[in-house]
Amino acid sequence: MRFISRLMKKYPIRTQLGLSGLIAWSSDTTVQVLSDRPFDYTRNIRFAATFLLFGGPANLAWLRFLDSRKLNTIHCVACDNLMFYPTLLFCIVSINELLKFYVTNETNQNELPDRMQELPGLVASSWCVWVPVQTVNFTYVPLHYRLIVIQSAAYVFNMYVSYKINK
DSSP: OHHHHHHHHHSHHHHHHHHHHHHHHHHHHHHHHHSSSOOOHHHHHHHHHHIIIIIHHHHHHHHHHHHHHTOOHHHHHHHIIIIIHHHHHHHHHHHHHHIIIIISOOOSSOOHHHHHHHHHHHHHHHHHHHHHHHHHHHHHSOHHHHHHHHHHHHHHHHHHHHHHHTO
8 A cells, every 4th residue: 555655646647547447457357257258358458448548537637626616525426426427437338339349340330329228227326336435535535545446446336337338
């Protein structure tokens, strides 16, 4: 933990974003190891890259925006779960499907419409995880550690997301 603290002090943004990608990579790895299918390295890299290059930066910018507004915890949790997270989840699912179809050619058909039909269920499921996590996060955790808390909790939820969008 000291090593992470030193990195956070010296390279706060890079450390948070790097951990974001690493945690996404490990959650997809866990799902694949537990499944009966052969390990798919392309899927694993695609999922981690989505969080490293999009999910982490978007979360970090959102957390800084909320902090600058000086909202109370209830307002932060409500904004996060009703406005930001559904949008973030929509973007993550879309990016994942578009990369799968156009970049890595893992499929010969665009499955984005099918995945969009699953989105309301994913959002509703997310509230069971994110309302309590974000309540604790916005109440007790300093800003520069909030993304790490989110990504740590996201390890479990990302396994669910990875499973749902990679059926």
